[in-house]
Every structure is written in structure tokens, then in C-alpha cells.
Amino acid sequence: MAKTIYVxxxxxxxxxxxxxxxxxxxxxxxxxxxLCRDSAALYGLTADCRQSNREGELIDFVHEAGAKKxxxxxxNAGGYSHTSIALHDALIAVKLPTVEVHVSNIFAxxxxxxxxxxASAAVATLCGFGIDGYRLAxxxxxxxxxxxxxx
Numbered sequence: 001m002a003k004t005i006y007v008x009x010x011x012x013x014x015x016x017x018x019x020x021x022x023x024x025x026x027x028x029x030x031x032x033x034x035l036c037r038d039s040a041a042l043y044g045l046t047a048d049c050r051q052s053n054r055e056g057e058l059i060d061f062v063h064e065a066g067a068k069k070x071x072x073x074x075x076n077a078g079g080y081s082h083t084s085i086a087l088h089d090a091l092i093a094v095k096l097p098t099v100e101v102h103v104s105n106i107f108a109x110x111x112x113x114x115x116x117x118x119a120s121a122a123v124a125t126l127c128g129f130g131i132d133g134y135r136l137a138x139x140x141x142x143x144x145x146x147x148x149x150x151x
Contacts, residue, residue, distance in 0.1 A: 003044065005141060006065040007036045007134065009051040010058055010078035016103070016131075024103050027131045036074070039135045042149050043142040045071060055080055059090045066094025072141045073098040074134060081106075081116040091121035097144050099137040102127035 009029065012019060017028035033049040040047040048070070050061050058077065065073055073096050080087050081100065091098050100118045105128030119125045124140055126133040142149070 004046045004048050004068070004070050005040055005138065006061060006070050006073045006075075007033070007047050007049045008058055008061050008073060008075045008077070009049070010055075010076060010080045011053040012078055013076060014051050014053070023109075032131050032134055035131060036134050036138060039138040040142075043138070043147040044150055045138070045142065045147055047074075047138070055084055055087065059087060062087070062090040062094055065096055070096055071145050071147070072096050074101055074137045074141060075099070075118060075122075076101045076103070076134075077116075077118050081118045082112060083117070085117055088117040088121045091118065097141060098122045099141050100125040101133045101137045103130055103133065104128060 014029055016024055016032065017026055029051060036047040036049055052058050058080065062073065075098060077084065077087055098121060100116065100122040106114065106116070116125065123144060126137050129136060
């Protein structure tokens, strides 16, 4: 079994902690990445954390995950969730189990955020749990791929 999961964060997530803290909280991207590495390690997995503000680079990360036969993908595509058919197509093409995460509850926000192209390429979507959604996503992905928590 592959032991690496890719944790991909899209545009503006590099601003976590300072961008709209009333919506996204005060945790930083560094906090998210530490949480993901620690959570993945509980299952004997490694989290390869990446962030990009560019759609094409996120697609390249997805392709790399497929080529390296990663165990799965956790993705918060940010605004690209609602606009990127190309990102959806990349996720479908690599055939890796993918969990979509959003820090805020996208369904309690503006109507344009209520649709996600990423969601239909994912096995599950979590939103509204703050950064704890990443931990929950890793736990769910680990169960999906048969990774057991280490004692």
C-alpha cells in the first residue's frame, strides 16, 4: 500500500490566520500542515502538503500524486472548487480516493459557493469544521484505504 497522501491547498489558503478570521479562524497554513502530518502519522501515513494560488500547478500536483501512486488526496481547492472543471477532470483521471475539505461551511455562505466541481470527483466532502476538517478527512481516507491507527 502506498504510504503518502497528498494534502493540496488552493488559492488564498496561504493567508489562513489573517484572511477573514471571522470566517476562517486564526489558525495558519503551517498549523494545518502540522495537523495533517501528525494525523497521517497516526495511521502510518505521510502527508505531503502543498499549496498553490495557481490552478495549473494544483493540477500538476494531482498528476504527480497519480504518477507516484499516492494512497489518496485531501484537497481544499478554495475558490477553484466552484470554478475548475479542469481540476475536477484531473482528480477523475488519476483515480485516487480524494476527500474535499473546506474550513468554512460553504452552504452557509454566498450562493455561488454552494456548488463544487471537486465534490463530484471526491469520495467525501467535509466543510464547516475549521481546520479540524483536515484531521477528519485523513481519518476517513485512512479508513477507506485500510490504514489502521497505530497503537
